[in-house]
Amino acid sequence: MSCDPERVTGLVDEALEPDDRAALAEHLEACPGCRQQAEEERALRARLRELPPAVLPAGLEFSVRRRLRGSGGRRLVRWLLPVAATLALATFWGRAFAPFVAWELALEHRHCWGQPQLPAKVFSNDPAAVAAFFERRGTPVPVLPDRAGGLELIGGRPCRLIDRGVAHLYYGNQDKRLSVFVVPGSVRLDRSLRTKRGGESIALLRVGGSVVGLVSDDSASVEAFSRALTVSVARYDQ
Amino acid sequence: MTREERFEAEALPLLRSLYGVAYRLTRNAHDAEDLVQETYLKAYRAFDRFTPGTSIRSWLFTILYRLRTDAFRKAGRSVKTQELTGEGPGVPPPQAALASGGEDLQRALDALPEVFRTAVLLRDIEDLSYQEIAEVLRVPIGTVMSRIHRGRALLRESLAERKP
Numbered sequence: 001m002s003c004d005p006e007r008v009t010g011l012v013d014e015a016l017e018p019d020d021r022a023a024l025a026e027h028l029e030a031c032p033g034c035r036q037q038a039e040e041e042r043a044l045r046a047r048l049r050e051l052p053p054a055v056l057p058a059g060l061e062f063s064v065r066r067r068l069r070g071s072g073g074r075r076l077v078r079w080l081l082p083v084a085a086t087l088a089l090a091t092f093w094g095r096a097f098a099p100f101v102a103w104e105l106a107l108e109h110r111h112c113w114g115q116p117q118l119p120a121k122v123f124s125n126d127p128a129a130v131a132a133f134f135e136r137r138g139t140p141v142p143v144l145p146d147r148a149g150g151l152e153l154i155g156g157r158p159c160r161l162i163d164r165g166v167a168h169l170y171y172g173n174q175d176k177r178l179s180v181f182v183v184p185g186s187v188r189l190d191r192s193l194r195t196k197r198g199g200e201s202i203a204l205l206r207v208g209g210s211v212v213g214l215v216s217d218d219s220a221s222v223e224a225f226s227r228a229l230t231v232s233v234a235r236y237d238q
Numbered sequence: 239m240t241r242e243e244r245f246e247a248e249a250l251p252l253l254r255s256l257y258g259v260a261y262r263l264t265r266n267a268h269d270a271e272d273l274v275q276e277t278y279l280k281a282y283r284a285f286d287r288f289t290p291g292t293s294i295r296s297w298l299f300t301i302l303y304r305l306r307t308d309a310f311r312k313a314g315r316s317v318k319t320q321e322l323t324g325e326g327p328g329v330p331p332p333q334a335a336l337a338s339g340g341e342d343l344q345r346a347l348d349a350l351p352e353v354f355r356t357a358v359l360l361r362d363i364e365d366l367s368y369q370e371i372a373e374v375l376r377v378p379i380g381t382v383m384s385r386i387h388r389g390r391a392l393l394r395e396s397l398a399e400r401k402p
Contacts, residue, residue: 015383068282096381
């Protein structure tokens, strides 16, 4: 029989009929090329199986369960859940539990920067281009600097915080990273909030009509951005 | 046990496996999360049509793959068009190429056209049989064999090229 590389693949995977398998095994005895292909495919299979698995995002199981609960259940529960959720959200946003918002932003920051590739939906160092991207998605972004504290704008992606679309912008240089979050609507915040969660420094500031959250593991970068934002807002307001 | 509890007990333990495939297909954590969530939601709604005793894993992969190809269709692209690129390698690369580090392999896998990447993923990482892969991708078994063959050949070729 002549060489048939596809069937050699079938042989490696033990997916051939017994007669076919016997005939091909006999061919391999006499054909170094096909034998080599089979050996290499087996070695490749072994290496593929040893690839490290993708890291499961921390909140995924919770989100899946929540969505399943929201989509099914008994009729009364189905009707009650959105009502309860709306009430809870109204309470949450109305009372503006800023430390909780800060905590959620820190989680989001860690999640994004922890990826092997930054999950940006827009890559640009031009604040106007990034702002236009978010504007098209219904999240107005106030005037932002293209750099501050030695960190440069990289890009951003829209994400969700509870029920709101939030703009997440990435700034960084070779060794520092900072997230700027623009949270639309109201969060009760007298002037500003500074806090720490794990290794991250977080600042929540009111900028124009939005609340801006800054998260970084470098507190000096957070301070540099707080100043840059205050200055740019002052200019914006003039 | 309610329908919801039964679904969660059977389907949720496969979250890691589903996310792994979604991540390797989309190559992006955000899109992979969306794809996995949509898969679970759709599977839950269709759970009455799942035949008990058959593999829930292949059934979930089938839904995930359908959602993925639907997304391609909506974006005006087709997974299948990628099948037309290249004729596959002519000369088998040397065995030595297969001994390099895992990063090379990961990069080579990521660079594989999706139509081959899917077949190789389901066979070599998820260990599905040809029959199961044929059902997930809705193609004949011969096509499964051909895609796995082309996928592995491209991987071997790519690894051989990277090897100095």
